[in-house]
Amino acid sequence: MSKLRMPYQCIEKAGKFLVAARGSSIDLFSLDDLSLLSTWKFPHAQGLSTKGGTQSTTKNHSINMLETPALDTEPPHTSPAAKRRKLSDESSTQAVEAGERKSMTKPNSRSDSVASGLEDPAFITLASTRGGQHVIAVTGEDKTIRVPMPKRPCAITITQDNSTIIAADKFGDVYSLPLLFSELEVDQTPGSIATPRTESSSKPFTPAANELTVHSQRNRRALENQKAQSNKASEKPELTFEHRLLLGHVSMLTDVAAVDIQGRGYIISADRDEHIRVSRGIPQSHIIEGFCLGHTEFISRLCIPQGKPNLLISGGGDNELFVWDWLTCRLLSKTDLQSLIADVLLEYKAKNDGSYPKDEIKVTVSNIVHAKHADWNDGADMLLVTSEGVPALFTFLLTPDNILKHIQTVKLPGNALALTTYALTPEGSIIVSVDSIHKPGSITDCRSEAEATEPLRLYMFRGNELNNKSIFKPTNAYDEKQSVKLTNLLYNLENLRKRDGEAKEFE
Amino acid sequence: MHNNLASQTELQSPSVLYLLNLAIMVGPANKRQKREEYRTAHREEAAPELPKKKFYRQRAHANPFSDHQLTYPISPETMDWSPYYPAFVLNVAPGGTQTLSKDVEVADIGCGFGGLLVALAPKLPDTLLLGMEIRSQVTEYVQERIKALRAQNADAHLYQNAACLRANTMKFLPNFFRKYQLLKIFLCFPDPHFKARKHKARIVSATLNSEYAYVVRPGGIIYTITDVEDLHNWMVQHFDSHPSFQRVPEDEQEADECVSVMRTETEEGKKVERNKGKKFVALFRRLEDPEW
């Protein structure tokens, strides 16, 4: 077993806790003393999956809801074993129990290209409610379904009234589901633009057209195909929870945001084909208000600064970060990120490959996080940005004329993976998860044990400047020779870039 | 004779083999080359004949989900329409970007070989019509067809208001048109995609209808026609259940001159006619967006 600690692919602050996902486990840390409170493991061994024997070939997607410990309870002073039970028994029982009740399997033959390759389904994204009571954790693949999703959600957000989860999937659809899944019913009510399923399996199959109504040769061929295919049983069981289709792109969705402004709700969705779409909020999400168009590569991250809800910062495969007035779909400014990244990476690349052409270095924005605190820099808005495979954190000041001004390149001991802010009065802190398995600047080369580093770090603002403060008390989780597979889990955004002649099917 | 040949073959066997191989290689390429030569020649002709369809055929289905190597404007504001509608270019100051005296207001989505465009253009002389087609060679055919028609009708100044470009409208419609820019969209004989698994490739869906609503202004019309009853029902169901659209009553539908053009002038419409098939028509009006 290697001495390298497992890195966290996503982290999320929830009240006084930090929720951090490594592979298929979730660690809960106290933000008071940075101690590990407990670990929640994917309930794989708890009878939810077909244990032993043949592995089921089903691959499912689920949303898991964890309840964080009550905010007013003291952190438990018990043994690690008891602590672990605390999270798995009290905190997530609801979700797991609910899961067992609602458990169902859904076959999905599509091979998942972003599958982690790890044995258990890995968490791919986390979101917390505004008060921090609940954390939503989404797995990339799964063998049983707790809260079944028709397609793998690739981005989720929670509406500002804390009532609804908005989930975007890689097939381009955006769905809503209630945050607390109480009544499970198929919903086809107003607000949903989904039409009832027509392909009921109970009815005998009748082809949609017959030879008399099909006239062109190709239509006739299609009909023959259809007949040949038709006698299989319907593959998809009905969904059994309230779940509405809100809107959709014919493209892979990469991020979604829900914003309230001037008393109205909006949904902003971004895709691989360079579109940022602004739609009305529920229940009028079928109305598109506009598109923020200007990116020339995939978009991967959207950020709406708190307190400035009319602004949107977007980034992805383009060399620049974009600042928008999204209500009017106006581009306000663009700021170069590529040369900042190149400056960092050239240091590492030069070490290994000698000279390296600077413009070949690609930007793949993996985080854009807004940080603001009344006591830093007179309450200025800071944006913290990371790019896949780059061991640095870039900080920008959002100026009053809506320009991003580069302030600092904070070198990290490993590639930046995830980050979140945490306000500790009077200073603001940033928690960064770094890749503790791969060498800084590389997404494939593993560290030697001498190069081991801790996966979670805390940085603090002093004025505009970020300083390394401390590290989290680590888990006992070590990499178990899965680092190659981990690459897919930790670095999957660059795959969004279009390659010449590529014919990538969504199916 | 036989002997003779045998000895010849023996003697020249290396070169004979070489020739045979060449023949195999040249066979199919020849046809392709002929088509390419024809198309190049047609492109370069100043006042060409109408193009021949057989040199522009392409396999029927292009996958609307794949990347292709499409070119599309970053946004409607960056689209240069001047090569498509040269007769409508405003003369602007040198160095300034060229603009048109009007915007495109009618789109024929999946226009195929352009029958509808060519029939509608003289009927709507003051409106710019755009055919959008995902198959590149079919697009080129329509472009050559329009070029020839413009040349043949130069005196009457016809067909200047019709153009065609290659686009995957399922992905990139908002790159070409601003909000509320269009007056009419035609969806004529769309690919039926019979299998349920393929339904998401249909050009009409709950989510795509929101994009049509975005580019069409309130009062504008979506025209649909198909020979596949199931697809007709699908389109009616999806537009009817979309809050931005309302079906146009039949009397109004039949009074619309575009409807008869759509029935008789599209290539698919003609094919169905020849086979004495049924055609199902439905029109939908874009409603005002509600207050909120």
Ligand SMILES: C[S@@+](CC[C@H](N)C(=O)[O-])C[C@H]1O[C@@H](n2cnc3c(N)ncnc32)[C@H](O)[C@@H]1O
């Ligand atoms: C059956 S043909 C109908 C052609 C023509 N409208 C007619 O009625 O004769 C459908 C056409 O739609 C085109 N098409 C399919 N999907 C498309 C898309 N996403 N964008 C643009 N064109 C598309 C196909 O290439 C094909 O030429």
